[in-house]
Amino acid sequence: MEAKIVEEIKRNKAFLIASHINPEGDAIGSALALAISLKNIGKEVTVFNQDPIPRNLQFLPMNTEIINEINGSLVFDAAFVLDCGDLDRVGKEIEKIRKIRKIINIDHHVTNSGFGDIRLVDSQSSSTAELIYALLKDIPIEITYEIALNIYTAVLTDTGAFCNSNTTEGAFHIASEMVRIGVNPSSVAEKIYQEMPVSRLKLLGLVLNTLEILGNGRIAFVVVTLSMFKKTGATPELTEDMVNYPRSILGVKVAVLFREVSKNYYKVSFRSNKDVDVADIAREFGGGGHPNASGGNIGGSLLEVKGKVFEAVSKRLN
Numbered sequence: 001m002e003a004k005i006v007e008e009i010k011r012n013k014a015f016l017i018a019s020h021i022n023p024e025g026d027a028i029g030s031a032l033a034l035a036i037s038l039k040n041i042g043k044e045v046t047v048f049n050q051d052p053i054p055r056n057l058q059f060l061p062m063n064t065e066i067i068n069e070i071n072g073s074l075v076f077d078a079a080f081v082l083d084c085g086d087l088d089r090v091g092k093e094i095e096k097i098r099k100i101r102k103i104i105n106i107d108h109h110v111t112n113s114g115f116g117d118i119r120l121v122d123s124q125s126s127s128t129a130e131l132i133y134a135l136l137k138d139i140p141i142e143i144t145y146e147i148a149l150n151i152y153t154a155v156l157t158d159t160g161a162f163c164n165s166n167t168t169e170g171a172f173h174i175a176s177e178m179v180r181i182g183v184n185p186s187s188v189a190e191k192i193y194q195e196m197p198v199s200r201l202k203l204l205g206l207v208l209n210t211l212e213i214l215g216n217g218r219i220a221f222v223v224v225t226l227s228m229f230k231k232t233g234a235t236p237e238l239t240e241d242m243v244n245y246p247r248s249i250l251g252v253k254v255a256v257l258f259r260e261v262s263k264n265y266y267k268v269s270f271r272s273n274k275d276v277d278v279a280d281i282a283r284e285f286g287g288g289g290h291p292n293a294s295g296g297n298i299g300g301s302l303l304e305v306k307g308k309v310f311e312a313v314s315k316r317l318n
């Protein structure tokens, strides 16, 4: 598949690069790594993400050039859609993106729907950035420091700082290559993990207070409500990774974070250890993701939503 993408890149001039709503390190890092690479070989590149760039990713080279709406008069030869299990993950501009002549789907979600005209989808890949790295090697495009910083950050964050089950030899190999090019791991870690606003810790305190342990100690729930955001001044992006706290409890196999999006509507994030496939659970709720990290959206009161999730998780714990 890479050969077809290489051909598309060589033949064309104007590219859109889009990634998923509520972006995190892999969505942003992959998009920027590809964008800088294509610019370096003389292409016209527009990077779109409908949502703001999380504060701790704003050190990434070129992040300020990401646009959050697509001007209808722009014409693209092809669109790269990165780190999206389905095309609708790009958000509000989906109709404009759908009309682009060629859609190139590059992703590593096990739940990827196979959308697009050309696909580079590999659920064995640690991150979408790992696929971008392979593509750059294929073209070939020289990996500069700016590109390396984006790729390293994407791999670091998507593997949960090299802790999650997608922490493969490939992930370490790429990380090592990026360090060789000049990336400084401790300064990236500082930017990502050690420059949090105080509001995040205040929010975390409230969230941890909602902890419930169920299913004979194997399931842990935590909740984030709209009023907690109001009380602490924290923003939703700061809840990223909070589900790892309940997951860290001895004996817990599945941790769930329920985030109130609006009245009777919750975004639900799942984390599991290797015994339980939470991509499968998320799919049941119209979501998707990876075997040990996934998410979806569920309507209903908090009690109803918790009930549905408890049932879906319990039946996989026997």
Ligand SMILES: [Mn+2]
Pocket: 026, 027, 083, 108, 127, 128, 158
């Ligand atoms: Mn990813």
